[in-house]
Amino acid sequence: MAEAVLIKPDRSLVRKIKAAGGETVEKCYQCATCSVVCELSPTERPFPRKEMIWSQWGLEDRLMTDPDIWLCYQCSDCSVNCPRGAKPGDVMAAVRRFAFEHFAFPGFMGRALASPSGLIPLLLLPVIILCLIVWQETSGNLTALFQASAVVDFDYFLPHGRTEMLFIIGALLVVTCMSISLFRFWRGMDKAWGAQHKTGFIPALIGVVFEVILHKRFSSCGAARYRQFAHLLVFFGFVFTALATAMATFEMLFLHKFLGLEGHYPPFSLLHPIKIFGNIGGFAIVAGVVIMIYQHITNSENAGKAVYSTWLFIWMTGLVAVSGLGAQFFRIAGVAEFAYPFYFLHLLTVFFLIWYAPYSQFGHMFYRTLAMIFARSIGREAKEMKPLP
C-alpha cells in the first residue's frame, strides 16, 4: 500500500486564495458536480473538485504542481452548476493568480503585481525611463514639439532606436525570468505527477499551438460562450500587432540600418502591411476588451469574478491598443498636443505589459501553454463528452 503523505494545511494560503477572488472556496462540500460538468476535465483525477479541497486546506505544493489549474478556461460551467455556490471556476482563477506570485522570479515582482499597492512603483519605472529619454532627446525643450508649424515626429520625441533597444533588453530579461519560473513549474509537475511522458515535447507543443490558434477548448464552454469570441479578438489582436512589430523591427534594423535602404523607416504609410496589420490588431484588441469589460460588469455571475489583477490586465491591454491607435490618429491629424502624450502612454503601457508579463495575468499565456504541453505529453486529455440519451 502507498505510503501515507504527511499533510499540513496552511491557513495563510487559504486567505490568499480567498483574497484573489476565491472567497467562496470554503463552501465546497466535495460533491464533484463540477468535475462532472466540466467539459475540459479528464476522467482520471478530474478537476476542479480536487483543487477545491486542496485550496480549502491551503496545500501549496499540490496546487502549484498541478497542470489542471491551467487546463481550466474559467468557462464557469462548474460555477453555475455547483449546488453550494462554491464557484470552483473562480477558485481556479484565484489559484492561477497565486501561481504568478508563487513562481515569480524575482519573487518581489510577483507580490508587486498582485496588489494595488505595487502599482505606483511599477508605473514609475517605465515613466522615469521614458522621461529620461525624452529629456535627453529634446534637451528639455518640449515646447518645440508643440509648435504649430512642426510635423509630429515621434522619432524625435522618443527615437525608435532607443525604444527598440529598451524593448529588446526588456524582452531578454523577461524571457530569462520567465524561463526560470517555467522550469520550476515543469519540474514540479513532473515530480508531483510522477509522469511518464508518452509524447515528446515538440510534438506536444505543436499540438498545443494548433489548439490555441483554433481556440478549441473555449468552444466546449457552456456558461460563458462570449469568452471564446472576446479572447479570440484579443488574442489575434496581439498576434497581428506582434507581427507588425516584428516587421517594423525587421525594416528598421535590417533594411534601414543594416542595409541602409531608403523608405524603411517610420512613419510608414497607412497602406503599408505593417500599418494594416497593426491597425487590424489594435481594433481587434479594443473590440475584445470592450466585450470583456461589458461582460464583467453586466454578467459577473458567468464571467467569473474579476479582481484587481484581472482589471489591471484588461485595462492595460485596452490602453495599449487605444493609445496606439490614438497616437497614430493624432499624428496624422497633426494634433501634437494629443499625439505625443498618446505615444508616451502607448510606450508606457507596452513596456508595462511586456516587462511585467511573467507576473501579471499576461503570464497565463506561458504557464497555460506549458501546462497544456505537459498534459498532452502525459496523455491527459479532456474526457469525451457523450450527449445524454
Add this chain to the structure above:
Amino acid sequence: MDAKIGVYICSGCGIKDAIDVDALTSLVGDELECEFSKSDPFICGDECLAKIKADIESEGLNRVIIAGCSGRYFTDRFKFGDDILVDRVPIREYVAWSSDPESDIDEIEEVIQELAADYIRMSVARMNNSEPPTPIEEETSRDILIVGGGVAGMNAALASANAGYNVTLVEKEAELGGWSRKFKAVIPQSAPFHELETPPHIELADSVQKHEKIKVFTSSTIEKTSGQPGQFDVTIQNGSGGETVRVGAIVQATGWLPYEPENLKDKYGYGTFGNVITNIAMEEMAVNGKISRPTDDAAPKSIAIIHCAGSRDKEHLPYCSAVCCRVALKQALYIHEMMPETDVYLLYKDIRSPGLFEQFYEKVQEVEGIFMTKGEVVEVTEEDDTSLSITLDETLLGEKIKIQADMLVLATGMVPTTLVDEDEIEEEAETEAEEETPDETGEEGDEKSKASCAEIGAKILNLTYRQGTDLPTLKYGFPDSHFICFPYETRRTGIYAAGAVRAPMDMGMAKNDGLGAALKAIQTVETVSQGITVHPRSGDVSFPDFFLSRCTQCKRCTEDCPFGTLDEDDKGTPEPNTLRCRRCGICLGACPERIITFKDFSPNMITQMIKSISMPEEFDERPRYLVFLCENDAVPALDISAWYRHKIEPWVRIIPVRCIGSVNTVFIADALSAGFDGILMLGCKRGDDYQCHFVNGSELGDYRMENVREKLKQLVLESERVQIDQVELSDWHKIPKMINDFVEEVNDLGMNPYKDF
C-alpha cells in the same frame, strides 16, 4: 339476550347491477332466521337511517346487518347505540366491485349471487354468536409519571402538566437536566442555524420545579412498577425510603449513554494514548472553560475529530447516531471560538447534518482553521507524548494521508439506556437454562430465555410483569415499536418512550419527543378511564374473557401476548390485566382450548361463520376458498383494490380478523373439514422490519403454520392448501393477484377430498 336481527341490503353504488338484491332480501325468511330484511337504494342516506332507527324501536332489534359498503365508510352514521350490535357486510367491495360478470365461469351470475348470499349468511352467523361489548369500568388514575429529567422528560412533564394533568417526575441524578447539564453549548435549533445555543435545561428545570402540578423526585429510582394503565403503582426509592404513587400512564425518557470508548482501544488508541479523548470528555473540558492536552495540560495547537468513531461499524455500533456529526461541527466551532489559532480537523465518513442543519454545516465550513476531509481512518499512532498522527485512506485529497494533531477527539455514538449488556444476558440465560425443567424445549424454550433476558434487563421501570421487568427491545436495544408509523409506542401499554432512549436524536427532537409522548400518555389515561383501548384499535370496548375453569395452564397466551397483558398465578393460570390489553386477539389465536373469547369475536363465532358458507359438492366444480384478512392493512388494501374494480375469483369468502395472530389453527381445521379447498391468510409484514400493528402477530401466524402443516400431513392433504402471505397497505394493487394466484395454484391440486364427507 336473543338476537333480533334486521337485515338492510343496499342496492346503490352499482350493487344492484351485479346482484339480484330482491333475491338476496328473500334469503331472510326462506333460509335465515332474522326478523326481516329490507333493501334500499341509498342506505347511508338520512331517510333510510331514520327508517332503521324506527325499526329498532318498533321491532326491538338488537342486531343490525348493513349489507352495502365497507365498514370503513360512514362508520359513525351506522352507530345506533351501545346495545345495538352492527355488522357491516361489504357486498359492495367484496362482491359487486370485485366480481367479474364477464368472466367465462359457467353461470357466473348465479355464482356471484351465491357469493353475496354467503356474506349475508356469514353475517347472520356472526350476529347470532356475538354480543354487544360492554366497557370495563374501573377506578383509574389520570396522573402521569415521567421517568428521566432530561430534555425529553422535562418537556413531557411540562406538556402534561400544562394540559392539566398531575405529573410525577423521577430523576436518578441529584439535579434535573440530563445531558444538557453537561454540555457547553448545543447545536443551533433555529434559523439561520449559525450560532451555538445555550443548553436548554436551565430554563426548563426552572419551569418544571416551579410548576404546581409537577412533583419532582431527584436522586431517585424506580423500585417497582406494578398494575396496568390507569392503575400503575410505582414505588419510588430515593435511598432513604420508598414512596408509592399511583399513576395512569408512564413516559420513559431515560435517554442514552455514550458508546463505550474502551472498545475503541485497538482502533483509535483510546486509553493507550493519553491525548485520545471522547467527545464527552471534550464537552467536559469546554464546560470547565479550558481545553488542554491531557498529557501535559498545554493548549493544543491542533485537534482532530474523528466522526463515526465506532458508529456505522459492524464491529461496534452498526447504526448512525444521527447527532455526532453535528456535535463534531459544534465542537470544532467552539474550539475555534475559544482558541482561534488552533487548527481543527474533521475527519468524516460522511457528514450527516440533515434538513436545515445543512446551514450549520455550511457555517462551520467557512470558519478559518477548520479543515475537513472524508476518509477512512486506518491508523492512529503516537509521535511522542504531545503529538499523535492519524493516517487516513480514501480521502478526498486523493491519496493516503497522515495528519499530525496534538489531540484526537472520538465522536462516539449513542446507546439507549434500555440496552442490556449482551454478555450478561448470555450468562444469565445459561444459568437460567440449567435451572429450567428439561421439558421446556424448542421455540418455547427460546421464548422463555428471551423473557428472562428482559427480566435482567435495563432495570429501569422494574415492572412486575410476567414477561419481564422492562420494555422489550429491538436489535440494538431500543424499545420495540414501529417507530416510523407509531412513534413513542412500546410493547407495554400505557408506557411510552421519548427522547434518545427511543432513537438517537438531538435536543430539539428530544423536545418534540417529550411533547409527543406526553400526548400519548394523556390519550391513555383518558381512554382507560372509559374502559376502552388505545392504539391501534383505538376506541374498542371489547376485551378478552378467559373461561379459566377449562384452562390447561399451557401458558401459550401468556407467552404470546405481545403486550405483556397476562401475568400468571403459581400454577401457571393466566391472570389478565385487561387495561394492558390492546385487543389484538393473539391470545385467542394461541389458546388450544378455545376458552378465550371477546363478546364480538370468538372461536365459536368464526366456526359458525365458516359453517354458514354454502358448500357445493365436488361434482359442481364450484370450489370454496377462505381468506383471513388482517383488519389493519389487508382489509383497507382490499377496499382500495375494489375501489379500482380489480377483480378477484368469486370462489373466495373473506373473514376479516383483528390480527393474523388471532387466527386459531382450529379455524383452519374447521374450514378444511367443512370442505374448503384452500385457506389463505394475509397479514402485515413480519420479520426484522415488521409492520404488524401488534408487533409479532404476523410472525406468530407464520410460526403456527408449522403446526398446521403437521395437521395437513395427518389428513394427507397438500400443504399448499394453507398459505400465509404479507401485505402492506401500499400493496393494495397486488392483493387481487395474490388471492387469484393462490386460487389458481390450489385449483390445480383438485378439490378438497374431504368435501363430501
